[in-house]
């Protein structure tokens with residue numbers, strides 16, 4: 001484990017790192033440090049360092065209560081922040097906050113550790129958040145780090161400690177516990193090539209405490225996270241609103257001769273100025289590129305008569321939104337494009353209503369594929385012979401609709417959920433049917449995010465134009 005372990009006091013806390021920084025870049029003058037601190041004091045505001053507006057801590061308090069209720073007696077649950085991923089040389093990417101840590105605390109800061117110990121003998125220690133200890137060097141090179149008071153306000157956790165205290169408190173709490181719930185990435189489709197901070201912690205912890213019972217925290221979180229509270233739905237809605245702004249701007253700017261990346265920039269403009277970011281790498285795909293499901297280069301010129309597929313969503317307050325629209329570059333669909341468009345739109349509408357509580361996602365997918373068979377027959381894409389020849393598990397519609405109809409969305413774009421589990425009230429799902437016809441040089445996909453409710457689902461993107469006529473109309477008006 002070397003210097004990346006958790007057990008060597010401040011090793012992971014950034015203190016050493018900063019000593020290295022100051023060696024490398026020379027001494028920081030005392031005068032400058034005074035100025036930095038004075039500046040910090042002047043702009044001491046309630047909840048700094050996060051781009052989104054403050055989120056009431058009640059959301060995170062409730063999430064911790066829901067988790068604590070599901071833990072075995074005498075247990076400890078541990079959640080770590082994400083690592084800052086490297087690029088090349090001494091470069092790094094911006095850290096992507098850990099979804100589980102955020103879900104349970106609202107904390108996005110690197111190196112943080114959350115402990116939840118519902119039966120701790122000392123009541124004060126039932127929830128503890130460990131943070132990097134702020135210091136002058138950190139303030140100068142990286143900027144502001146949470147004070148204890150700020151962390152309390154954000155998370156609603158009373159017991160905030162510095163990372164250097166972690167080994168002592170963790171030992172104490174482990175020794176009075178029977179079970180440790182440790183976290184891991186258990187998304188079914190994750191490709192885990194790189195060991196995460198959580199994974200390193202599991203290794204170290206099991207080495208230090210080999211006789212404890214270990215449980216998978218991910219199993220519990222995958223039960224909790226799909227069901228969204230009102231506060232969470234409001235954050236997703238905010239992302240949808242910002243996505244709408246980006247789309248309306250893209251509609252205005254799209255015309256023959258512009259580049260895909262120029263349209264991407266229109267989304268970026270609205271996302272960044274509205275305190276959001278791209279929830280995932282945007283797909284801006286003109287013409288035949290629209291048939292490539294994970295097209296990401298966005299570097300081509302869009303041409304008259306082509307479609308432009310936009311699969312773009314804003315992430316606000318760490319909650320994702322995910323939208324797809326397909327628009328005509330010249331402002332008017334061809335007859336054939338509109339035919340296919342309206343077929344996809346009919347499937348989209350039917351499937352928004354068909355995602356009812358109690359239904360398994362795989363049955364919903366099957367219904368969609370059956371409807372797609374009918375639509376594709378009408379479009380002349382497949383024949384009755386294709387339908388007869390198809391295997392029961394692989395319907396004829398797969399050729400032109402090869403992907404999943406939708407996925408849960410929340411803190412992750414493809415959000416976590418237990419498999420198999422049926423739709424339930426409070427889930428937010430994407431609905432994204434598509435038909436891709438490489439031989440005709442275009443594909444159509446439409447996608448909104450819906451909230452599943454007992455008495456009828458709510459489309460969180462119903463205010464974003466989707467009817468072909470409305471899209472043409474708005475493009476004409478620009």
Ligand SMILES: [Mn+2]
Nearest residue numbers: 322430432447
């Ligand atoms: Mn999607």
